[in-house]
Amino acid sequence: MLSKFITCGANANYANFTNCLFSKFMEFVKFEKFALKKRCGCHSTYCTYCLPFILLLCCSLSVAAEPADIPGSAVLPNQSIFMLDAGYASVHDSYLTPITYDGIDLGLSIEATRWVNRYRWLWQLGVGAGYNYVENNAQNNELHKVMGDISFNMQHAWLGLIHPRLGFSAGPMTQLRAGIVYDAVNSNNPVTVRAHWNLGATGMAWFNPLLGRLPITLRYQLQLPVAGVFFAPEYDESYYEIYLGNHKNLAHLGWWGNRFDMTNYLGADLRLGKTVLRIGYRNRLEHWTVNNLHVHDVTHSIVLGISL
Amino acid sequence: MLSRFNQTTRTTINNKNNRVFFKNVVPVVQCCLCCLILCCLCWGCAEKDEFERDQVGNFEALWTIMDEHYSFFDYKQVDWNEVHSRYRALVSNDMTDRELFDVCGDMLKELRDGHTNLIASHDVSRYWVWEQWPVNYNERLIDQHYLNFDYKRASGIKYQILPDNFGYMYYGSFSSVIGEGNLDLILSYLSTADGLIIDVRDNGGGYLTNVETLVSRFIGEKTLAGYICHKTGKGHNDLSEPYAYYFEPTKNHIHYLKPVVVLASRGSFSATNNFVSIMKSLDQVTVVGDTTGGGCGLPFTSELPNGWRVRFSSCPIMDAQGRLTEFGVAPDVRVDMDEDDHTHDAILDTAIDILARATAAPRLPQRSNAKLQQQYDN
Numbered sequence: 001m002l003s004k005f006i007t008c009g010a011n012a013n014y015a016n017f018t019n020c021l022f023s024k025f026m027e028f029v030k031f032e033k034f035a036l037k038k039r040c041g042c043h044s045t046y047c048t049y050c051l052p053f054i055l056l057l058c059c060s061l062s063v064a065a066e067p068a069d070i071p072g073s074a075v076l077p078n079q080s081i082f083m084l085d086a087g088y089a090s091v092h093d094s095y096l097t098p099i100t101y102d103g104i105d106l107g108l109s110i111e112a113t114r115w116v117n118r119y120r121w122l123w124q125l126g127v128g129a130g131y132n133y134v135e136n137n138a139q140n141n142e143l144h145k146v147m148g149d150i151s152f153n154m155q156h157a158w159l160g161l162i163h164p165r166l167g168f169s170a171g172p173m174t175q176l177r178a179g180i181v182y183d184a185v186n187s188n189n190p191v192t193v194r195a196h197w198n199l200g201a202t203g204m205a206w207f208n209p210l211l212g213r214l215p216i217t218l219r220y221q222l223q224l225p226v227a228g229v230f231f232a233p234e235y236d237e238s239y240y241e242i243y244l245g246n247h248k249n250l251a252h253l254g255w256w257g258n259r260f261d262m263t264n265y266l267g268a269d270l271r272l273g274k275t276v277l278r279i280g281y282r283n284r285l286e287h288w289t290v291n292n293l294h295v296h297d298v299t300h301s302i303v304l305g306i307s308l
Numbered sequence: 309m310l311s312r313f314n315q316t317t318r319t320t321i322n323n324k325n326n327r328v329f330f331k332n333v334v335p336v337v338q339c340c341l342c343c344l345i346l347c348c349l350c351w352g353c354a355e356k357d358e359f360e361r362d363q364v365g366n367f368e369a370l371w372t373i374m375d376e377h378y379s380f381f382d383y384k385q386v387d388w389n390e391v392h393s394r395y396r397a398l399v400s401n402d403m404t405d406r407e408l409f410d411v412c413g414d415m416l417k418e419l420r421d422g423h424t425n426l427i428a429s430h431d432v433s434r435y436w437v438w439e440q441w442p443v444n445y446n447e448r449l450i451d452q453h454y455l456n457f458d459y460k461r462a463s464g465i466k467y468q469i470l471p472d473n474f475g476y477m478y479y480g481s482f483s484s485v486i487g488e489g490n491l492d493l494i495l496s497y498l499s500t501a502d503g504l505i506i507d508v509r510d511n512g513g514g515y516l517t518n519v520e521t522l523v524s525r526f527i528g529e530k531t532l533a534g535y536i537c538h539k540t541g542k543g544h545n546d547l548s549e550p551y552a553y554y555f556e557p558t559k560n561h562i563h564y565l566k567p568v569v570v571l572a573s574r575g576s577f578s579a580t581n582n583f584v585s586i587m588k589s590l591d592q593v594t595v596v597g598d599t600t601g602g603g604c605g606l607p608f609t610s611e612l613p614n615g616w617r618v619r620f621s622s623c624p625i626m627d628a629q630g631r632l633t634e635f636g637v638a639p640d641v642r643v644d645m646d647e648d649d650h651t652h653d654a655i656l657d658t659a660i661d662i663l664a665r666a667t668a669a670p671r672l673p674q675r676s677n678a679k680l681q682q683q684y685d686n
Binding site: 097137139140183185186189234237241245246248 | 361429516538541542551608611613615619
């Protein structure tokens with residue numbers, strides 16, 4: 001039974017291989033169910049379904065067929081990935097407190113990638129929301145940071161320059177991020193609003209190797225806003241004064257002299273047929289100094305994703 | 309099954325392809341990792357705090373926070389550097405948290421500011437000067453002898469029409485949010501009264517938005533409420549230009565434009581002080597009682613490395629004449645209660661008397677406070 005299945009995988013490209021994998025799965029389960037029952041006499045769910053699945057997964061990863069050297073194998077597929085970020089966050093906002101808080105970072109996002117103009121250009125659209133729960137060192141207070149963002153970039157791609165499976169791309173990007181940081185115990189400065197719109201550059205390098213027969217994409221991407229507009233109150237200006245109508249000096253031109261943002265992403269996409277599983281690492285930095293206020297936020301997160 | 313699996317695996321894996329794979333993947337991954345690590349090292353590290361977490365570090369943090377954020381050093385003529393040298397000598401890393409707290413609390417009292425507190429798990433340091441002044445308010449006395457325990461209550465406001473046909477409303481805290489609908493019902497009920505007494509004695513303040521909500525019912529046109537400014541930098545005199553702010557009558561709601569008397573005491577602090585200062589500038593309003601407790605700096609909060617919080621005056625708010633009211637708003641008619649008289653509230657009696665005269669005459673004399681004061685002194 002298993003050899004039949006492996007033969008099926010070896011003769012097909014990977015998409016067909018995976019379809020075949022799932023269509024044969026239940027048949028395989030029936031076969032193995034009987035065999036395993038005979039072996040261990042167990043009727044558990046693990047023995048009935050999980051163990052065969054694990055065996056199949058091992059087979060699919062290890063016994064894949066020879067990769068075909070197709071043209072354009074450096075191409076990233078058009079895809080939309082839903083991602084979950086989880087990791088470490090550090091928040092320093094001198095409007096709220098001079099103390100640096102640290103804690104956990106959680107985020108949800110969707111990233112869509114599409115090719116245009118015969119694989120010369122690609123665009124990416126990202127939409128996400130993040131939440132930081134951070135505590136002070138004394139562990140008697142916490143900040144809540146909630147941010148939403150939307151970004152779009154258009155990148156020119158260079159495929160197969162150094163290696164047939166290696167690609168590079170770079171291009172302009174724009175990003176809108178907004179949210180709040182909330183401190184429950186502060187009196188008239190309990191919250192600070194974060195909002196900025198940036199123009200900048202982004203670049204990617206990726207490599208599409210085969211892990212056995214499993215196609216994967218290793219990708220590094222840097223998003224680097226260069227200039228933009230962002231909101232910040234004056235040094236000790238209360239939001240009550242802003243509410244009363246004093247809107248002077250709230251919008252600031254951001255550039256690398258007063259503001260630096262950066263997002264690094266390094267990850268791998270595992271292509272299981274039409275389904276893509278993503279695992280990676282994301283580092284995000286937001287740093288600005290204006291009106292004698294100082295902000296320095298950092299996150300380091302593990303990224304898990306699945307294609308939509 | 310597993311042996312067959314292993315055999316098949318061995319036959320299908322192409323060693324040459326694997327070598328190519330690793331030969332190409334590893335340098336790319338290495339490059340990416342190097343870029344990432346360099347970037348993270350340069351910029352991605354968490355911010356380091358400026359002060360140590362020991363006792364001296366906490367003291368220095370407190371002094372620095374106040375030095376950079378407090379807004380009344382010059383107004384109160386406090387030499388903060390001199391204060392530092394005097395109190396720094398009392399601090400060492402050997403002292404306990406309570407000892408440090410006491411030293412820090414005493415240092416903050418040098419600022420003579422009711423809005424300045426050091427807040428720890430075990431105590432709150434304070435300079436609540438009104439605790440030392442006559443209370444000038446007795447709730448039980450009013451409930452029993454003026455309201456006969458018969459009053460309405462909505463949005464934190466106690467209200468009733470007194471036998472002389474003057475409305476009375478007591479608002480005990482500006483932290484109690486006033487609903488516009490509730491205020492409509494209150495003023496609707498009191499609209500038949502010939503005059504209104506707004507009692508904000510012993511009201512320690514709260515939300516400034518409630519001040520606007522309440523004042524907006526007693527003005528007929530856009531009115532200058534005062535000026536507000538804020539610190540723009542770390543220097544003691546780094547203050548913004550005062551920003552004039554106005555209140556407008558609330559549209560489509562009930563307004564009360566008959567004579568009004570506001571009762572104030574030393575316990576009328578912070579937002580209440582602001583309320584009294586704005587009401588005092590209105591023509592139909594007379595303020596009776598004691599000078600308010602002051603507190604015209606909008607307080608901000610900051611934090612020490614050990615987790616203690618410090619609250620301090622940060623944004624000065626001035627009255628419509630551009631004067632700071634940090635030390636209180638003087639009443640139009642100064643009256644104290646007789647502490648031995650448990651049946652009469654002299655301040656409330658004076659308010660009733662003023663309203664009686666105002667409603668008997670065609671109009672309350674505008675800003676004839678000196679004459680009014682002299683009359684009541686006699």
